[in-house]
Amino acid sequence: MTNSGQSVTFNYFVGSGKVLSDPTKTTADLAPLQLGVFNAKNYKSLQFPIDSKTYPEVIIAMGSPNEEKINWTNASMSMKSVPIRANKLISWRKSQPVKALQHKVAIGYDGVNDCKTISLDCDEAYTLFLELEGSPASRFFGTKPLSETFVQQTECCDCTGGSCTPNVEKFVDNYINQINSDPKISPFIKAEKIVKYTTPPSTEKVNYNSYTLTIADEGGVEDLANVQTTYNNISIERVKRDGIFSTYKVIIPENDAAPSAYSIPSNSTLLSCPSGCPSGYTFVPKMDKFKVETNQNTDKSNDLLGIEGVLKVELLTLGVDQSSYIVYTESGDMSLAEITDDILNEFAANVTQLETTSAYCKLTSPLSAAWVRTEDYYKEVRTLCLTLGDSACGSNSEQLLELLDFYSSNPDIVGDSLALDEDGACANSYVVDQLSKDYLPVSSCTLNVANYSELAPFKGHTWGACCEGDETPNEVENIGIILTGAYIDTQFGDCSFKYDDFVELDMVRITVRQGEFVELDDKCAKRWDVTELQKPVYPTGIGRNVLKDYIAIQSTKGQIWSDDPRWREIYGYKYDFIKKDKFYKNYYLEFESMDKFERNLGYGGNDFRQTIVFAFEETVDTTQFENMLESWIQSVRPDLIDSDVKDNLYR
Structure with a gap:
């Protein structure tokens, strides 16, 4: 009997895309974030393709990203599913992340339909009523929708020349400026003009070119300052941060020469390189530091470098009857007792163990990075x-x-x-x-x-x-106003992130009405067309929600989350491999979990439905992972292999 009321999730694997498929290896050989399918009997890794007749029961495991600092936490033990029987599979689903789409509405001309436009009469008052709904506005202005009324009066027309039409483009520009400068409504909506001219107008413009520079750095304010001080006469901003790479942007007059190449000096270092060192950099592993003090008054650096396992020596002091050094060895390679014995074989000394350095990437020679021409801009x-x-x-x-x-x-x-x-x-x-x-x-x-x-x-x-x-009006054939609602996406850094907080992702929804019910004398008067160009779409597969789901599942396994980063460091629990600003694709494997494996957990002898969730950054190549797992599923339940990709089931 199966308790089918709800499927529970006990495993949430956030993988790197790497898969272990060496049959001589076991779950103990998994690298951090590396996934694998294993024989449930002996935990041996399985190779592609996997036949369910040969292996009717498997487990799925992932290498732990944690660092075991306290023995009882078992932080570095691989993360394993319960045994999964091939004849108990229920479903296999895939999903891609969904990016947010803001609400977009056109008043008058929508850019396609020539029958739609904003038409005006001379010496008339026009009222535009905008109403915004959604939590972004209600958090500031109460539960009622935020509304604002914009009124304009068209000018009296001089009909002596045979034309009695007001300047509609000037009228629309005034509406747009009113909306975009309104202190209440402007943070939640943006107004833009869309127009089709009979004869395109000539406007005096000054043209500009933009250039971007992408380099590997720490992404801090010091890095931005280093780039800015290299080019004192132009303003530079950081526009993107992707992994260890920052993208900087500058906009300059089109007649100015492109910025000269940016030079990164040798010996520059990068402390955060989760995906490996970038081109031109060399990986420097973690090293144990030892302080060596001796009464020798000659430089013993070469003697220390001659000891097997010593990577680097720094001379601290050299004086009368004393000298001191810092000795570096690969982390974990030599204990304090071992290096002390080796040094005492050379000369008498007192050896003290210091901290372990962090791994980093080091630039071996100067690197030159060129600015790349991108978008064109102008100013009127x-x-x-x-x-x-x-x-x-x-x-x-x-x-x-x-x-x-x-x-x-x-x-x-x-x-x-x-x-x-x-x-x-x-x-x-x-x-x-x-x-x-x-x-x-x-x-x-x-x-x-x-x-x-x-x-x-x-x-x-x-x-x-x-x-x-x-002023001579431009010859306008069709004109409209495009209104775009805001997408409120509050972001938190590593220090301000809290697992149990709730900040809603929400879209502003727009309602447009022209005039009030009691305002128009002519009730049959035609109002401007309002067209919904884009419905609001909420995002899914967001990195910070993946992080929250991962924390929730891991907490059931003893990996208790703490908002204090010091405690997380003490326990050795790692979460920074999940990028809060990235989007993730998900896979869901649902099956019946057999009673014989779960009887001790208090489920009363009933089988129950369980879902394993796999999450990967959307750009990660998961072909090997899919082929491996789907070969096993295909051999017993080919009906579950579906090429259709569903919307993400997790936000």
Whole structure:
């Protein structure tokens, strides 16, 4: 009889993709995070293909990532499943991680349907009502949906030329600026313009190129500072961290030369290299340190280096009737008693054991890394005007010099654009070209809306648009607003991560309504089309949730989690091999666990359903693992081998 009410998980293997298949090896030979299928009778490793008739009962085991520091913890013992009988298999499932997709809504033109647009009448008030639901907003503003109303009035139109159409693009830009600058709603939603022109407009732009540099480093603030100080005149940011590799990015004017190659000096070290040393680096293993003190007044470094097993010697002091040294040996190679005996065979000395150094990677010779050209960007340019009265009539040249000095270090001003526009009798006007605030990507599905900072006033006088009334609207065929909801994904570092906390992954959901029910006199008036372009999709297979699941399962086996990293270090329990910012693919093997193996656990003689979960980083090659296990499953239950990949069952 099987208790089929629920399938329990007693094993959660987070593997590296490596598989042990040497029949001369056993579970004791597994490397950390290495998986294997073993004979349940003698724990011998099995080779591909595995026949269920020959091996009707197997176990699955993984090498422990832990370091045994306290004997009773058995931290370094391999992790094993219960015996699995081939005739008791229930299911075999695979899943790929799912990436988050934000809610996306189009108002008016959606980029495809030419029948949709935002249309306007002159001298009319238009109201756009946005409502946001989801925990990101409710955590700040209460349980009710966060709502905001945006109102605009179109201008009176001059119909003498036969056209009575307001400037719809300017109207849409104002709506977008209102939404993106609203203090309440802007953290949870982004508005963008999408437009189809009858005749594409010509806009003055300044073009920029971006370059990226990818190097192996520790990912700390010091590493960013090292790159930044190498290129003092440009701003550099770290945009990506992948394993031991950091990617840095710089955006510079297109006419500027690419940054020179970055040089990493020899003897640079990397302490964290879980996947091995990068190209150009040499692995330096953990070493035991010993302090040697003697009354010899001559340098005994060569004598110490001549002792078998000694890797390195550092001279600390050399004086009258005394000298001291630090001696390094491979970790665990020599005990204190053994190295003391070897040194005493050379000369009299006092030997003290010090700490064990960490393994690291060392750069043997200088390394040069080139910057790689990536995306193209631009900034738009607008012209501003300023009118100043003369302190004395005819004194414009002095004013211009003051203006040039005042704005000389302003990065938003196009070089040499500040000039005298009109010399009046007792007042003068000046013009300047200002760059938009953000770098706008050349490749974009939506039309970028340039935003500008307020130019600092000069002696209380503010800059304004020049001859705004003469502005000629662009010829717009279709226009719309794309609204994208935020994806709130709170991240915690190694020190701030807690296994039992709960931070919800949630998407903002958007509701759009034009006008209020009591506002429109004409109840038959056509409202702007609203199109849902993308439904919100929640992510699965997230690394930090894999870590939480692993902790929960391991705690049932005596590997108790502690929020204090010092206790984890004392016990030797390792968790850093699970990357919280990565995505993981999962495999699920479900079977009936036989009563004869579980009777002592108090299940009352009933068999029960058990699921083993295997998790791998999504980029890891799991072909060998799949072939090995599926050959055994195929030989008894070919109906369980399904090429379909399901959505991840674990978030």
